[in-house]
Amino acid sequence: MELWYTEKHSDNVGITLKITQTLFSGRSDFQQLEILDTLEYGRMMLLDGLVMVTERDEFIYHDMITHPALFTHPAPRKVLVIGGGDGGSIREIVRHPEVELAVLCEIDGLVIEKSLEFLPSMSSAINGEHPRVKLHVDDGLAYIRQHQGEFDVILVDSTDPIGPAVGLFEEDFYRLVFSALKEDGIMVAQSESPFYHAEIQKNMFRNLRTVFPIVEMYQAFIPTYPSGFWSFAFASKKYHPVRDFDAERAAKRDFHTRYYNENLHLGAFMLPTFAVENIAE
């Protein structure tokens, strides 16, 4: 018997992956969670039926949600991740020696628990033993309301703007993030596919621009995400991701990154025309 999992990216197109086994399937208070083993992409986590991460291509997403901000901010000491319960973002953040504290605020404890159990290559830094990492199982909005002016960098490592993450794409949320950042802080958020989600992007970037003085989009290719073409929003109080990028520090990093590098950092902000047009002011 062959088992295939098909994620529809719209009513009319999808990706299909051959599955060897279902490692976990269950419901939390917030969402449906599955962990499947695939032949091509290794283990894969689904939330509400959508691919969140796979072992084979997660390095791309986690390189790109973390390193551009961390190599732009001159001294990223305190970093917060909202969402990101698989731990991949925290794993990349603590590779930066400047980081003194990395906080994970994930609303769904089951995501953390099952990532620790089934995705050890991603969750290695959130196992409770890392001296620079703190975990909070809490609503991101509630958490940042209580931690104003504290962070150098805040990463919004959320699901799509449906389900528990819907509030993470709205102007009120961006205002809270703004005030939870220090006076030179940077926020990065995943911002969907320029190819499929033009309308979401348009609203999201309009909302961000009402709050932050510097707002730029950058891109990465992620094969298991809709269209394979993904984007991130870089929203900043002071530092520009290209003009203030510390390319020398990035080039001298003492860890290997299979996707990110100091040239790619610059190229990631050079967008196709249709993506520029999606978010034109």
Place this chain on the structure above:
Amino acid sequence: MELWYTEKHSDNVGITLKITQTLFSGRSDFQQLEILDTLEYGRMMLLDGLVMVTERDEFIYHDMITHPALFTHPAPRKVLVIGGGDGGSIREIVRHPEVELAVLCEIDGLVIEKSLEFLPSMSSAINGEHPRVKLHVDDGLAYIRQHQGEFDVILVDSTDPIGPAVGLFEEDFYRLVFSALKEDGIMVAQSESPFYHAEIQKNMFRNLRTVFPIVEMYQAFIPTYPSGFWSFAFASKKYHPVRDFDAERAAKRDFHTRYYNENLHLGAFMLPTFAVENIAE
């Protein structure tokens, strides 16, 4: 009844598209050809069961196989396309006023015929009425043997290195292309997915480097191709695609490009680490 077409990108992963109808299905002397109508991507041409072009995303492939070379060469007067029977590459080439002659050499007349019939938005410049376009239904190797030292730019717009295109990835072919180019000529060839086809890329770039003094890889995202992350080889006798890029001419172009622009041209050559490593010398 719902009809879905699934192209497997390996034994264990694929893309699946909802189909409204099969417009054509038949066999030429060279390959199996289908034209299907999809709901998400418009009309789609398959050769030997692999997606070649769709109406919705072909602008990306055709922008990127043509404009980087044509905005690098200072005077691209004679341009040859080997393969490319859908006509999309020729359509882009003739938008450049410098081009005096664009030659299409496609081995399979059925591809041209059915593109003219079913894909008019792509094939508009190969309908026999364009004053600067010549069509040859011929083997590319045979054609360039008879046209040595003639072309400013040669684009290898081929299928994957199986079936009729297998010879288009070998060193002997690149030597023929080299000598069919003028003394400052440029060749561009599609070079598969860095994510899925590392071994093909390694061989292809090694072969190209034995022939051309300047060989660089650049990238584009193409959602209907395996992994969505695609690449092109830029092989050149004299002009470097970044250092000799005529950004001013590109910025002043009098036609709209939905993917290509003068910033993206530079960013396309800034590759992820794993892609750089695939083709390291």
